[in-house]
Amino acid sequence: MxxxxxxxxxxxxxxxxxxxxxxxxxxxxxxxxxxxxxxxxxxxxxxxxxxxxxxxxxxxxxxxxxxxxxxxxxxxxxxxxxxxxxxxxxxxxxxxxxxxxxxxxxxxxxxxxxxxxxxxxxxxVLRTPPPGFSPASLNDTSLDSEMHQVEMGKTVEDDESAEKSNSKKLDDDDDKKEWTLLEALVSTDFRLMYVMFFSNILFGLVAISRLSNMITDIFGKSAEHASTVVAINGGFNLSGRIFFSLLSDYVGRKNAYVLMLTCQLIILASFYFITTGGSTTYWLFLMCMWIIASCYGGGFGSIPAFLTDKFGQYNIGACHGVILTAWSLAGIVGGIVFTSVFKATSEDRDISDPFPYNVNVWWMLGIVMVGWTALLFVKPTERDRKVYKMLGRFFPKK
Structure with missing residues (x-):
């Protein structure tokens, strides 16, 4: 930062x-x-x-x-x-x-x-590209070329004349590429993205730190089995960083985060049923934890590109540093609140009782819902709007 x-x-x-x-x-x-x-x-x-x-x-x-x-x-x-x-x-x-x-x-x-x-x-070997650098993969007809032209201060022709003025206004305001650092950090979009990023990684942090305990306590598995599952979970964490980042290149950064946060909301809302089903829901539990790990990693992998698309490539260093403080904050808040609630609700209960874990899930569900709502108010980038426009052609308004 x-x-x-x-x-x-x-x-x-x-x-x-x-x-x-x-x-x-x-x-x-x-x-x-x-x-x-x-x-x-x-x-x-x-x-x-x-x-x-x-x-x-x-x-x-x-x-x-x-x-x-x-x-x-x-x-x-x-x-x-x-x-x-x-x-x-x-x-x-x-x-x-x-x-x-x-x-x-x-x-x-x-x-x-x-x-x-x-x-x-x-x-x-690290260095920045020379002024005016443009990769050979960009061409005049591609979506990425249009986005690159926006970065260079050029306007993008809209296919529908009725939307041309609105699209140009959005290009000038939402996809502004000459942000100063102060403008970027105090903008409403950055604050909303901070809340979104915090909520996206909160449950992932808690799940990663408590996964082994949940496997041994709730489902009665051995410590060796739990360590194997945790190692596999790390692989999903890594693959999620690449998968969701690559996906965001095609569907847009905001749309990728909508998908990640929606997956987390569904899993958190059904967590009680997953953990109270005993051995019959164990594999469903593992699948959900691996999805959570993928979304956790995907949040880290996608946020730099999201910040660059929104605030320009010369502000990414500071913006990325500032937003990563949400990671530290989530670790501190998540760890303290989870441990406090867990201790308060686990007294006089059997170690295999999932209730202390389920109680914690409810407050995390509320935070993820807040982050999901904040994301909806983040102004979409040009890439996101291209996807909306394409979907509009498949599902035209009546």
Whole structure:
């Protein structure tokens, strides 16, 4: 959030190298803190310094990809964001092996240096495209070409003369590409998107953190079985980042989020029946959790392209950084409220009773409904309106 404007001025190469340095320094400070047994130093090293580093490294490649692939922004951001999740899976396995052989402080030392080497090499190839860059895949008849022309300040001809003036007004107002950063951050659309993004990832965060407990407590499965399901759930999280991002390139960003939030609403509304059916509904429960994981990942993969379409490619760094604070907020709010409600409702109850989980679902259902409603008021982008127009040809008004 703080480094976003500087990233856009200096470019992703400097930003990623700076982020790698901070992330490495945070890991090294954490190794020292563990050796000295100083908790405050862990907070400073891993919490603050490494946190700044990983945040910069997260938004740097995404910002560059939005500029290099204006015709496939969704897919580009989805692949980049899925790499973030895949790296967490790989590093977790590697860290366990290192801890067993070298100990915890040395593990942070080795991992920190390794991270810096990989990030530094990757950062050297990052750069922004030259002025006037246009990918060869854009052509005069494609939807992406029309959207690119809008970005370059050109008008798009409307097929129906009766809608021409309204469409032009929308192009001038809703798809404005010369937003200043302040205009973007204080706009109504950005506030609505913040609420939407918060609600989209809230249940996913809780489901991921509590999935193993629900499998063992409610359905009586073994811990080994639960760990296997959690690993598969991680795969759906990654695939959702690519699938929904790619889908948004074709159906529009807003429409993709409508689909994700609608899936979550249906699952949350039926969660009571899924968890009280015993073994007969177990596989239905797993399918729902994997859909939730896909929607959770899809929200992360699609949001950079959505922000770029709405506020322009030179504001994506800061806008993306700010909206990711909804992720942190959802983790804090979701964790605290869920734990408080769970403890209050699980007293004098059997561990297999799903009631404490079901009570939590109701307040999350309300938040997702608020996010779904907020999304409806976000002004559609040009890509979304093209889809609406196409559907209008198939379903004309009488």
């Amino acid at each position: 703080i480094i976003g404007p500087w990233l856009e001025r200096e470019g992703p190469r400097k930003a990623s190298i700076l982020g790698g340095f901070l992330f490495c320094a945070g890991n090294l400070i954490t190794a020292l803190a563990l050796y000295l047994k100083q908790m405050w130093l862990i907070y400073l090293g891993y919490g603050v310094i490494a946190g700044y580093g990983i945040g910069i490294c997260y938004i740097s490649p995404v910002s560059a990809l939005q500029k290099w692939f204006p015709d496939h922004r969704g897919l580009a951001s989805g692949i980049a964001v899925s790499g973030f999740g895949a790296g967490a899976i790989v590093s977790a396995k590697l860290e366990v092996a290192l801890i067993q052989h070298t100990g915890l402080p040395t593990t942070f030392l080795i991992m920190g240096l390794g991270y810096f080497v990989l990030i530094f090499i990757s950062g050297l």
